Amino acid sequence: MNRVSMKLSVMALSMAAVSGQTMAQDWSFNGSGFLTIAAGRVLTGSVDGKNELGLDCPCMISDYGQTSVYDPDWSLKPDSKLGLQGTLLISDRLSLTGQVVSRGSQDAAVGLEWLYMSYSIDDNNTVQVGRKRIPLFYYSEQQDVSFSYPWLHLPPQTYGWEAVNYNGINWNHMLSLGSWDGNINVFYGNETRSDNEYLKLYSGLDSESDTRWNNIVGAEMVMRKDWFEGRLMYLRSENQGRVVSDGEDWSASAVQHILGASAVIDHQNWLVVSELFVSDRTETYGRDLAYSLSVGYRMGDWLPMLTYGKYEQRITSDNPDGYIAEADAEIHDMISFTTRYDLTSSMSLKVQLDKWMDHSGSWFKENYGDATTLSFGLDMVF
Amino acid sequence: MQRVVLFIAGSFIGSVFADIAVVVHPSNAAALTQEQISQIYLGRSKSFPDGKSVIVLGQKDAAAATEEFNSKVLGRSNSQMKAHWSKLIFTGKGTPPQDVEGDKEVLELVSSNPNAIGYVDKASVTDNVKVVASY
Numbered sequence: 043m044n045r046v047s048m049k050l051s052v053m054a055l056s057m058a059a060v061s062g063q064t065m066a067q068d069w070s071f072n073g074s075g076f077l078t079i080a081a082g083r084v085l086t087g088s089v090d091g092k093n094e095l096g097l098d099c100p101c102m103i104s105d106y107g108q109t110s111v112y113d114p115d116w117s118l119k120p121d122s123k124l125g126l127q128g129t130l131l132i133s134d135r136l137s138l139t140g141q142v143v144s145r146g147s148q149d150a151a152v153g154l155e156w157l158y159m160s161y162s163i164d165d166n167n168t169v170q171v172g173r174k175r176i177p178l179f180y181y182s183e184q185q186d187v188s189f190s191y192p193w194l195h196l197p198p199q200t201y202g203w204e205a206v207n208y209n210g211i212n213w214n215h216m217l218s219l220g221s222w223d224g225n226i227n228v229f230y231g232n233e234t235r236s237d238n239e240y241l242k243l244y245s246g247l248d249s250e251s252d253t254r255w256n257n258i259v260g261a262e263m264v265m266r267k268d269w270f271e272g273r274l275m276y277l278r279s280e281n282q283g284r285v286v287s288d289g290e291d292w293s294a295s296a297v298q299h300i301l302g303a304s305a306v307i308d309h310q311n312w313l314v315v316s317e318l319f320v321s322d323r324t325e326t327y328g329r330d331l332a333y334s335l336s337v338g339y340r341m342g343d344w345l346p347m348l349t350y351g352k353y354e355q356r357i358t359s360d361n362p363d364g365y366i367a368e369a370d371a372e373i374h375d376m377i378s379f380t381t382r383y384d385l386t387s388s389m390s391l392k393v394q395l396d397k398w399m400d401h402s403g404s405w406f407k408e409n410y411g412d413a414t415t416l417s418f419g420l421d422m423v424f
Numbered sequence: 425m426q427r428v429v430l431f432i433a434g435s436f437i438g439s440v441f442a443d444i445a446v447v448v449h450p451s452n453a454a455a456l457t458q459e460q461i462s463q464i465y466l467g468r469s470k471s472f473p474d475g476k477s478v479i480v481l482g483q484k485d486a487a488a489a490t491e492e493f494n495s496k497v498l499g500r501s502n503s504q505m506k507a508h509w510s511k512l513i514f515t516g517k518g519t520p521p522q523d524v525e526g527d528k529e530v531l532e533l534v535s536s537n538p539n540a541i542g543y544v545d546k547a548s549v550t551d552n553v554k555v556v557a558s559y
Contacts, residue, residue, distance in 0.1 A: 074513060127514060139516060160516060165470035165477055170516060183515035190510040214517070216468070223468050266468070343503070387485045387502035423510045 072129045075424050078188040080121035080392075082417025084112050088400070089411040096247035102398050102413035104195040106202025107185075109239040110147040112415045121195050121419060122146035125186055127156070135162045143186050148239070155186065155207060166216040176208050177227060177262050180273055180304040180317050189421035192313070192382050194394040197334040197351030199376055200319050204240040204283075205255045208233040224265035231258050237286070250286040255279040256295065262302075269309035275302035281326075296325035296362075313338040313345070327365045328358040343384040351376045366403075373401040374410075389422040443546035444492045447531070447553040449538040452476075456556045462498055464541060466508065467518035472541075481530050481542035482521030489527065493543045496559040 087100020098113040110120035127141040141156035158172030175183045179201055184190045210231015217224060233255045241251035260277030277300040284290040299322040307314040319332040331354045338347030352375040357367040365371075380394040398413045400406065446461055448454060454472040456464075463469035464478055471477050483490045485502050494505050512518030524530055530542035535552035546558050 076510065076514065125514070141514065156516070158516060174516065183517075184511045187510050187514045190507045190514070216470070218469075223463060343501070384501070384503035388506050390503070423506060 070131045072131065073127070074129075075124070075126045076187045076189055076422065077124050077424070078122055078419055078421050079118065080188075080194055080417055080419035081116055081118050082112050082120065082194075082394075082415055083116045084114050085414045085416055087114075087411055087413035088407075089409065093409040094246070095243070095409055097409075099409075099411070100413050101410060102396065102415045103198050103202075103243060103410070104396075104415070104417075105147070105185075106198055106240055106243060107204075107206045108145055108147045109242055110145075110195070111243070112413075112417065117146075119146035119149075121188070121417065123186060123188075125155070136160070168214045169211065170214070171211045173207055173209050174212065174229075174231075176205060176233070176258065176277070177229070177260075177275060178203055178277065178300065179302060179319065180306070180315075187423065188392075188419065189388070189390055189423045192336070192338055192345050192347050192392075193349070193378070193380050194392045194417050194419045197317075197336075197349055197376065197378065199351035199353035199374060200317055200332040200334045202240070204238055204253045205233045205235060205258075208255070208258055210258065219265075222265050222267045224263065226261065226263045228261045229258070232256050233258065241283075241285075245285060245287075248287070252284050252286055252292075254282040254292070256282070260300075269307055271304075271306040271308070273302070273304040273306075276300070277302075281323075296323065298323045298325075311340040313340065313347070324358055325362065327355075327361045327363045329356045330354070331356065338380075345382040345384075347380045347382070349376075349378040349380065351378070369403045369405055371403040372406045373403075374406075375399050375401070385420075388424065389420070392419045392421065393417070394419075442488060442492055443558055444489060444496060444543050445546040445549050445555045445558045446497070446541065446543050447534050447549065448541050448556055449534060449536075450552070450554045451538050452554060452556075454556065458497060458557065458559075461541075461557060465493075465498055465521065467512055467520070477539055479537060479540045480521040481533055481540055482523045483526060483530065483543070484523050487526060489543055489545050492545075493559075497543075 084100045084102050089099040093099050097111055101111050101113045104110045104112055104120050112120050123143055123145045125141060125143040129137050129139040131137050137160045139158055142152050143155050144150050144152045156174055158170045158174055160168060160170045162168050177183055181191055181196055185196060208231035210229060212227055212229035214225055214227045235253045237250050238253045242249055245251055258279040262275040264273045279298055280295045281298055282292045282295050284292050301320045304317045315336040317334050321330040334349060334351035336347055336349040338345050355372045357365045357371050376396055376398045378394055378396045383391045385391055394417050396415045400411045454474060464480055491502055494500050494502055509520040527544040527548040530544050531550055531553055534540045534542045549555055
């Protein structure tokens with residue numbers, strides 16, 4: 043959040059406006075970052091010892107997209123991360139932004155998460171080209187910035203899919219309709235994820251799988267009024283996959299449709315967050331349904347919150363992938379109690395207790411099962 | 425001793441309950457409601473009601489005016505505002521207000537820039553700026 047040469051930039055903007063110029067003459071650079079240090083462990087669970095994937099159990103997935111899994115030993119790995127972002131302001135309309143994140147779950151390896159050019163056509167229209175986050179869920183784009191939301195980890199029943207980022211283009215339009223305001227974001231792009239970490243949760247830590255989401259096209263609309271915010275999202279893509287470690291070739295392209303809806307109420311001391319996610323993958327195995335509901339109440343610097351989340355995979359009969367519902371369907375729900383305390387205006391402490399209840403088919407139940415997990419975290423932005 | 429105590433109590437009350445003035449350039453004819461000021465400071469509107477682009481000035485978190493402004497006008501704590509802007513900054517959806525040093529710098533910049541908006545302690549206001557609202 044520190045903006046190096048902030049003062050210079052204000053002066054440049056002032057001078058530009060006074061002299062009638064539309065562009066500031068000097069380039070400036072803004073640097074900012076975020077940090078989460080979190081520790082946790084699974085207290086109890088229904089699976090004991092190493093499962094067939096190579097995970098120590100009892101175990102609980104806290105972030106599917108980044109292969110974050112808590113196990114019976116205290117660990118800093120699953121949710122700790124450090125992000126650094128730099129923005130080069132080339133003019134008052136054009137900028138270049140890059141963001142790298144180092145994660146405990148990836149043994150602190152540094153990954154390039156965002157790299158995009160942003161051009162403001164006018165005050166209400168922006169076009170961005172480059173590498174960005176797929177806005178699959180309400181908190182997807184800010185998922186790494188734990189300081190910006192109440193949980194230590196977002197409800198895994200909703201959050202987490204095998205593609206996280208994409209390379210492409212998006213157009214964001216800010217609008218107001220009467221006393222409502224909001225924005226529409228339309229995006230197009232592609233993503234190939236080699237040695238996809240997400241798939242290790244299903245194929246084993248030693249496996250290697252690749253994923254492609256081709257021709258991702260979608261739109262999200264967010265509208266707000268007073269204390270209410272609503273969001274609708276639709277996405278379509280053509281997906282392929284292969285298990286490299288099994289010597290597979292790319293699978294045939296299969297279309298997926300995803301629909302997301304969210305409603306957030308932030309009124310006086312109450313915070314209510316609800317989210318619904320539906321995917322149609324009938325060209326491969328079936329459909330997925332996920333939803334979550336959280337209710338929190340602010341008391342000064344404290345925000346205690348209760349969350350319920352559910353994920354249900356509905357495998358269709360005669361599905362092309364040959365899955366059998368009784369054995370392969372993944373179904374679970376979770377109740378989480380989270381408390382956030384704002385230590386300073388840019389630092390917060392969190393504690394989260396999760397109770398994961400597994401109702402899946404035999405395979406998932408034998409490898410993950412029920413789990414109760416306790417985690418603590420310190421978040422900051424700078 | 426009594427005088428010292430009164431002075432300290434007075435300073436405390438003064439800093440906690442100071443009135444906040446939202447200021448623009450004297451040539452700016454904009455009439456702004458609290459809702460419109462909120463929209464500008466939350467990054468949801470980038471222009472004045474007449475369509476003119478806005479340059480938004482804030483003050484550092486430590487400034488008394490910031491906490492007053494955030495709580496009275498935006499109905500949020502400094503931490504909630506930081507969380508709000510963290511979401512926008514790290515997702516490419518917005519640029520936060522330019523945080524300057526204090527009332528004096530806000531008044532200097534606003535008085536010399538027809539597009540600027542800022543907030544200061546009402547007691548600091550000079551004739552070189554126009555007050556559009558006070559809280």
